[in-house]
Amino acid sequence: MNDTFGRRIAGMLHRRPRLRLSLLLSAPLLWLVLAYLGSLAALFLSAFWTTDPFTSDVVKSWSPDNFRTLLTTSVYRDVALRSLAVAVAVTVIDAVIAFPIAFYTARVASPRYRHLLVVAILTPLWASYLVKAYAWRIMLSEGGPLDWLLKPLGLHGPGYGLPAVIMVLAYLWLPYMILPIHAGLEQLPANLLDASADLGARTWRTFRSVVLPMVFPSIAAGSVFTFSLSLGDYIAVQIVGGKTQLIGNLVYSNITLDLPLAAALGTVPVAIIVLYLLAVRRSGALAAI
Amino acid sequence: MAIRLRGLSKSFGQVEAVAGVDLEIGDGEFFSMLGPSGSGKTTVLRMIAGFEAPTAGTVELAGQDVTRLAPFERDVNTVFQDYALFPHMSVEQNVAYGLKIRRVPKAERAERAREALASVQLADFGKRRPAQLSGGQRQRVALARALVNRPKVLLLDEPLGALDLKLREQMQVELKALQREVGITFVFVTHDQVEALTMSDRIAVFNRGRIEQVGTPAEVYERPATPFVAGFVGTSNLLTDEGGTYSIRPEKIRLLDEEAPAGTGDDLRTVTGTVAEVVYRGDSTRFLVALDEGGRLTALQQNHETSSEEVAAYRGTRIRLQWHRRHNVIVTTPESPEAPEAPETESTCV
Numbered sequence: 001m002n003d004t005f006g007r008r009i010a011g012m013l014h015r016r017p018r019l020r021l022s023l024l025l026s027a028p029l030l031w032l033v034l035a036y037l038g039s040l041a042a043l044f045l046s047a048f049w050t051t052d053p054f055t056s057d058v059v060k061s062w063s064p065d066n067f068r069t070l071l072t073t074s075v076y077r078d079v080a081l082r083s084l085a086v087a088v089a090v091t092v093i094d095a096v097i098a099f100p101i102a103f104y105t106a107r108v109a110s111p112r113y114r115h116l117l118v119v120a121i122l123t124p125l126w127a128s129y130l131v132k133a134y135a136w137r138i139m140l141s142e143g144g145p146l147d148w149l150l151k152p153l154g155l156h157g158p159g160y161g162l163p164a165v166i167m168v169l170a171y172l173w174l175p176y177m178i179l180p181i182h183a184g185l186e187q188l189p190a191n192l193l194d195a196s197a198d199l200g201a202r203t204w205r206t207f208r209s210v211v212l213p214m215v216f217p218s219i220a221a222g223s224v225f226t227f228s229l230s231l232g233d234y235i236a237v238q239i240v241g242g243k244t245q246l247i248g249n250l251v252y253s254n255i256t257l258d259l260p261l262a263a264a265l266g267t268v269p270v271a272i273i274v275l276y277l278l279a280v281r282r283s284g285a286l287a288a289i
Numbered sequence: 290m291a292i293r294l295r296g297l298s299k300s301f302g303q304v305e306a307v308a309g310v311d312l313e314i315g316d317g318e319f320f321s322m323l324g325p326s327g328s329g330k331t332t333v334l335r336m337i338a339g340f341e342a343p344t345a346g347t348v349e350l351a352g353q354d355v356t357r358l359a360p361f362e363r364d365v366n367t368v369f370q371d372y373a374l375f376p377h378m379s380v381e382q383n384v385a386y387g388l389k390i391r392r393v394p395k396a397e398r399a400e401r402a403r404e405a406l407a408s409v410q411l412a413d414f415g416k417r418r419p420a421q422l423s424g425g426q427r428q429r430v431a432l433a434r435a436l437v438n439r440p441k442v443l444l445l446d447e448p449l450g451a452l453d454l455k456l457r458e459q460m461q462v463e464l465k466a467l468q469r470e471v472g473i474t475f476v477f478v479t480h481d482q483v484e485a486l487t488m489s490d491r492i493a494v495f496n497r498g499r500i501e502q503v504g505t506p507a508e509v510y511e512r513p514a515t516p517f518v519a520g521f522v523g524t525s526n527l528l529t530d531e532g533g534t535y536s537i538r539p540e541k542i543r544l545l546d547e548e549a550p551a552g553t554g555d556d557l558r559t560v561t562g563t564v565a566e567v568v569y570r571g572d573s574t575r576f577l578v579a580l581d582e583g584g585r586l587t588a589l590q591q592n593h594e595t596s597s598e599e600v601a602a603y604r605g606t607r608i609r610l611q612w613h614r615r616h617n618v619i620v621t622t623p624e625s626p627e628a629p630e631a632p633e634t635e636s637t638c639v
Contacts, residue, residue, distance in 0.1 A: 194340050195373035197360040199387035199438065209386070213377045 040270070047264035051257075058259055066264035076250075080268050083247040086166055087230040087272075091177075091223045093170040098177040098222065105178075106185035121178050129172065133239045136168045140240055160242035168236045169229075176225035184218025185211075220280045227276055231269040290352065291316045291442055291474040292337060297346035298498075299332050306332045308498035309346070314476060314491075319468050321477045321485040324495030325521065330478045333495075334444050337476065338367050351441055365442040366435035370450060372427045374419035380406065380430050381415035387438040405437035406430075408467070425456045432467075442474045449484065461487050482522045486510060494518045510538075516620045526586045527620070534620050539589035541616040544576060545609040552611065559611045562586070567604050569597040578608060586610060 013020045047066055050059045070076045105117040124132065139146050139157075146157035158164050188211065196206040234248025241249075247269055254262035292314040299307040307329040314320045322330040335341040337348055339360035347356045355363050366387070374383050385402040393401070406412050409429035419427055428448060435443055445464075449457045465488045468475045479485050485492050486506040494501045494509060494517070502514040513519035516527065519536040526537045547561065565585065566577035574595065576588045588610055592600070 189371075189373065191369050191371065191373040192375060194338075194360070195367070195369060195375070196386075197340075198338060198365075198367045199434070200361045200390040201386075202359075202361055205390060210375060 043263050043266055043270075046260055047267055049260040049263075051260055056257065066261050069261065070264055070268065076265070079245050079247055079250055082162075082245075083231055083269070084272060086162070086169065086246060087227045089166050090169045090173060090230040091226045093166070094174050094177040094226045095181075095219055095223065097170070098174060098181050099219075102178050102181035102185055106182045107188075118179075118182065121175050121182075125175050129235065132172060133168060133236050136164070136171065136236075137239050140164050140167075160240050162241070162244050164240040164242070165237050165244055165246070168240050169233060170226075172236065173226040173229050176229070177219075177222035180218040180221040180225075181215060184215035188214055216283070220283060224277065224280060228269075228273045231272060290314070291318065291350070292476065293349040293352075294333070294337075295347045295349070297333065297336060297348065298344045299329075299336060299341060300344045305498055307336070307343075310498075310500055312493060312500065312503070314474060317472050317474055319465065319475045319477065319488055319490045321479060321489040321492045322495055323479055323482060323485040323492050323522070325480055328495035329498035330480075330493075330495045331446055332498075334367075334446055334476060334478050337442070338365055338444050339363050364440055365444055366438050366440040367444040367446065368428075368431045368435050368448045370446045370448065372419075372431040372448075374427055374430055374434070376419055378418075379415065380411065380417050380419065380422070383419065383430060384415075384434045384437050386434065391438070401437055402433075405433040408436070409433045424451055425460070428452060428460065432464075436467075436471065436473070439471075440473065442476060443468075445475060445477045447478055447480065449479075449481075457484070464488060486522070492522075494521060496521070512618055513620065519618060519620050524587055524589075528584060528586070535617040536620050537586070537612055537616055537618070539575065539587045541612045542586065542588040543611045544588055544590055545611055547607045547609050549609070556614050557611055558614050558617070559609060560586070561607070561609050564603045564606050564608050567600050569600055574600045576603065576608070578610060580610075 013023075046058075048062050048064065050061065050063050050065055051057070052059050070080075101121070105114055105121070109117055137160075138144055140160060141147075142159065144157065150156055158167070192210055192214070193206055196210045201209065232248055234246065234252045237244055237246045237249050238252075247265055251262045251265045254265060290313055292312070294310050294312040297307055297310040297312075298305070306327075310329070310333055312333075322333060324330045332341060336343050337350075339355070339358060339362070343356060347354055349355065350363060350365065374380075375386065378386070381399075381402055384405055385398050388398040388401060403412070403415070406415055409432055411426060411429050411433065414422065414426065414430075419430065422430065428451075431448070449460050449464075452460060461484060464475075464477075477485070477488065486509075489506055491503060491505055492509050493503045496517045502509055502518045504512075504514075509518060509522050513522060513525070513536060516525075516534070516536070519525040519527070524539050526539060526542075527534055528537060529535075560580050560582060562578040562580040564576055565579045568575040568577070569592075571592070573592055574590050576590065578586050578588060580586060590600075
């Protein structure tokens with residue numbers, strides 16, 4: 001009895017592909033619209049509210065004041081530009097470090113060893129973000145391990161500050177860059193490299209004309225992670241950034257004081273990331289994700 | 290001498306892919322390396338191109354030892370089995386790639402790429418991406434990309450393997466014509482005996498990393514040097530009698546009714562048997578005959594007058610087979626220590 005009922009339902013669903021699809025997607029779509037787009041819309045709306053300077057209460061009246069403040073106050077402009085520069089620097093550093101590692105894991109290492117290496121690359125992602133950031137705080141501390149290591153060379157570590165933030169963020173997001181490049185290089189057919197050499201190209205030329213253009217979508221995919229994660233970060237900068245201010249920690253520090261301003265600040269990285277994604281999309285790289 | 294290989298060997302770990310190959314290929318020759326998969330023919334090709342370094346032995350191109358040179362330092366070009374076209378470049382860019390690297394001026398480069406594409410009937414396809422072409426068209430682009438560099442030697446690694454039969458036969462003719470026209474040495478790797486027989490000036494038959502025989506198509510087909518060659522090139526019928534083991538080609542055998550008057554004479558060999566299987570192939574029919582004296586022979590008959598219904602009626606009937614002794618090819622004599630080894634090849638038949 002039960003069985004035939006189940007079969008009837010299955011048969012009905014089989015004959016109605018639209019119903020099948022809507023049943024499949026309704027729950028995730030509901031979540032996406034309510035929780036994801038909804039919260040983004042709420043953020044954007046609240047950026048137009050203001051805060052009463054005396055009571056610190058949110059006044060729900062429409063005004064573009066917050067955005068005007070952002071654009072006219074040099075501090076905010078500087079912080080936005082600095083955050084952008086950090087995100088770009090982290091992305092470039094990660095791409096430069098990730099490429100040789102990914103090349104080794106994807107094309108040089110023996111298949112058995114390859115799996116171990118991929119696991120090794122993933123392992124740091126299992127450790128808590130805070131633990132890793134604090135580990136770097138110790139590394140970078142005055143007279144800490146990094147200073148001690150560099151001492152024989154007559155150098156000292158960067159201490160806390162902007163360079164430390166870039167270093168730590170580059171360290172934190174590196175796996176997100178290695179994995180897509182590894183996947184891209186793994187899919188690169190070996191005979192394309194043979195063909196390039198056969199047609200007279202030396203190693204560097206093959207890299208430039210064949211390897212790089214073909215794994216560019218993977219690099220772009222990795223950069224979406226490193227770029228957006230760096231732009232939104234507010235913890236590493238508090239731990240190793242010294243007095244450095246980025247958009248993330250400005251938002252964080254304003255949330256309790258001036259929520260509408262924090263919301264307006266929060267739309268800045270969103271806007272930058274949207275612009276970045278559009279640029280990446282234009283390059284044709286998102287087709288690979 | 291375009292290519293000279295001396296004692297060429299290659300091992301991958303414990304596996305010996307190529308075990309001491311000596312070979313000389315002349316200028317302007319269409320030379321085929323024929324053998325089953327895993328016989329080492331492709332590895333030899335890759336060592337000539339420079340993609341693999343030999344474990345032992347030397348490779349000479351035009352009298353110069355190139356064994357230690359990288360692929361980009363050798364004056365050879367390769368047409369790869371799956372074409373290896375650069376997917377991110379247009380057809381034109383693919384063809385011009387080698388010229389660009391050699392710093393050929395832009396105008397000349399474009400002109401030569403255009404000519405090369407025209408010579409493979411793809412003049413209007415320059416702006417397309419490889420993904421927008423059919424298999425046969427990609428194959429031609431790969432050919433144009435290699436030939437545009439005017440190499441001394443063109444290496445072709447089973448270039449027609451992925452094409453359907455009609456296209457393959459058409460490309461065989463075109464390739465041969467192209468080779469005559471440009472006069473470049475072609476080294477052609479294939480596992481297809483018909484392809485090798487149709488196109489080549491000479492053929493080297495590979496087996497287990499060694500060359501079993503080198504010769505013209507007629508030599509290899511009519512006078513196979515070893516049982517392996519007899520079996521791999523064409524369908525071989527191996528028979529053993531007091532004279533040793535010999536091979537007789539199916540098309541040399543006449544089929545006669547048991548009662549029909551048969552020719553007599555010392556130069557004729559006649560055996561009797563029962564038709565075990567009839568394979569109708571449109572233009573011809575293959576009869577598998579179980580011999581009274583033991584063993585089996587395959588005989589091939591052109592379907593001059595017979596139809597499929599008629600040949601099917603032969604199954605199970607008594608039959609007489611007759612052929613000229615001069616078509617017997619001795620593959621081993623009774624004194625020969627090596628037992629005849631008939632490879633299992635039910636592949637394409639000649």
